[in-house]
Amino acid sequence: MGVSWENIRSLLIFFGPILLPKAYSWYGSFRNSHRGGASIQRVPQPVQIALAVLFGLCCTYIIKTLPYFAPENLFTKTESRIQIPVDVLFNRIAATRPNNALTEEDLALRGKFVNLESRLLYLQFGPRVMAECPFCTSDEPKSYFYYAIPDILWPHLANLVVIAVVTSPTWTGKYGIQWRTLATIAAAVLAIVEISIVSSYNYQGNARALRLGDLDMFFWTLRNYRLVFLALLDGVLGWVLYLSATNRAFTQPPSPAERVEKINRTLLSAKSKMNALGIMRNTALRDEDLRSRSHAYWSHEVRLMNEVMEDRDVIDGVNDALSNRINIQDISRDAESYAENVLQPLDAEL
Incomplete structure (x- = not known):
C-alpha cells in the first residue's frame, strides 16, 4: 500500500513552486512575530467558532477509526x-x-464471490462497492475502481467544503483567508494520493495468504489512514489559524487601507477628546460657580508659586541652573522655531 517514488516526485514537481514561496513568507512572518512585531491578542469570536468546528470534526474522524464504526469484514x-x-x-x-x-x-x-479474484477485490474495495456495483465483474477489476472513485472522494470533498467555510473571509477574515489556498492544496493532495494508492494496489498479493492474519485488509486499513490524515489536516489548520489569529506566529502586516483606517480612527478619537475638553472648558467659563472656583484655584496657585519662588533655596537652585546647566539661548531659539512653525500656516491662509 506504498506510494512510489515517481508519484512523490511528480507531486513535488507540481506543488513545489507553489509551496516554496509560501513557506519562505511563513518563516519570515514567524520570525517577525517573535521579534515583537505584533502584540498577542485574544482569539476573535468568529475564529473561536471555526476552531470549535475543526476540533469537533477531528474528534469525529478519530472516533470513526474505532472498529465499531468500520464496515463489516466477512472474513474477520x-x-x-x-x-x-x-x-x-x-x-x-x-x-x-x-x-x-x-x-x-x-x-x-x-x-x-464466484472465484478467488472477487474475494481479493472485496479486500481492496470493501463490501459496499462489491455488493452494489451493477456493472462490475471480477474479469474487469478496473470497473470496481471506477465505481469506487465517488466513495473515495466523498470524504475529501466534504472535508474540503468545511475547510472552505472556516477559511472564508466572511467568517474568519484575514486569519482564515491566508490559509485557504494551502489547505485546499493539501486536501487535494490527500485525495490524489489516495486515488493513486487504490489504483496501484496489488490486490493479488493476498492470494498467497494461507492464514487470516496474513491477509492485508487494504480497504479497512486505508479507511483508517484516510480518517487519521483528514483529522491531522484539520488539526494543523486549526493550529495555524489559532497562531495567526492571536498574533503568535504568521502575522501579516496591515494593508495600506487598514493603516489609513487606523490613523483615521486615532485622529477621530483625539478630535472627540479635544471637543469634549472644549465643551468642558466652555461650560466652566459660562457657569458662575465653576468660573469662580477656577479663578480661586488659579489665584491660589499664583500665590503659592510666588511663595515658593521667594524661598532662598529655590532662588539659589534656579540661579545655579540658569548659569551652569541650562542654555537660555537654545531654549529661546527652539521656542521661536516652534512658534514660527505653528503660526506659518495661519499667516499663509491670511
Missing part, C-alpha cells in the same frame, strides 16, 4: 481464510445474523 467476523468455500463462509455469516437470515448485502456479496 467469521475468522475465515480467503480460500474458504463460499457456502461455508455464508453459513457462518448466517449464524451471526438475526433469525439466521442473510441480509440483502450478504446475498449480493454471495452472488459476487
Whole structure:
C-alpha cells in the first residue's frame, strides 16, 4: 500500500513552486512575530467558532477509526481464510445474523464471490462497492475502481467544503483567508494520493495468504489512514489559524487601507477628546460657580508659586541652573522655531 517514488516526485514537481514561496513568507512572518512585531491578542469570536468546528470534526474522524464504526469484514467476523468455500463462509455469516437470515448485502456479496479474484477485490474495495456495483465483474477489476472513485472522494470533498467555510473571509477574515489556498492544496493532495494508492494496489498479493492474519485488509486499513490524515489536516489548520489569529506566529502586516483606517480612527478619537475638553472648558467659563472656583484655584496657585519662588533655596537652585546647566539661548531659539512653525500656516491662509 506504498506510494512510489515517481508519484512523490511528480507531486513535488507540481506543488513545489507553489509551496516554496509560501513557506519562505511563513518563516519570515514567524520570525517577525517573535521579534515583537505584533502584540498577542485574544482569539476573535468568529475564529473561536471555526476552531470549535475543526476540533469537533477531528474528534469525529478519530472516533470513526474505532472498529465499531468500520464496515463489516466477512472474513474477520467469521475468522475465515480467503480460500474458504463460499457456502461455508455464508453459513457462518448466517449464524451471526438475526433469525439466521442473510441480509440483502450478504446475498449480493454471495452472488459476487464466484472465484478467488472477487474475494481479493472485496479486500481492496470493501463490501459496499462489491455488493452494489451493477456493472462490475471480477474479469474487469478496473470497473470496481471506477465505481469506487465517488466513495473515495466523498470524504475529501466534504472535508474540503468545511475547510472552505472556516477559511472564508466572511467568517474568519484575514486569519482564515491566508490559509485557504494551502489547505485546499493539501486536501487535494490527500485525495490524489489516495486515488493513486487504490489504483496501484496489488490486490493479488493476498492470494498467497494461507492464514487470516496474513491477509492485508487494504480497504479497512486505508479507511483508517484516510480518517487519521483528514483529522491531522484539520488539526494543523486549526493550529495555524489559532497562531495567526492571536498574533503568535504568521502575522501579516496591515494593508495600506487598514493603516489609513487606523490613523483615521486615532485622529477621530483625539478630535472627540479635544471637543469634549472644549465643551468642558466652555461650560466652566459660562457657569458662575465653576468660573469662580477656577479663578480661586488659579489665584491660589499664583500665590503659592510666588511663595515658593521667594524661598532662598529655590532662588539659589534656579540661579545655579540658569548659569551652569541650562542654555537660555537654545531654549529661546527652539521656542521661536516652534512658534514660527505653528503660526506659518495661519499667516499663509491670511
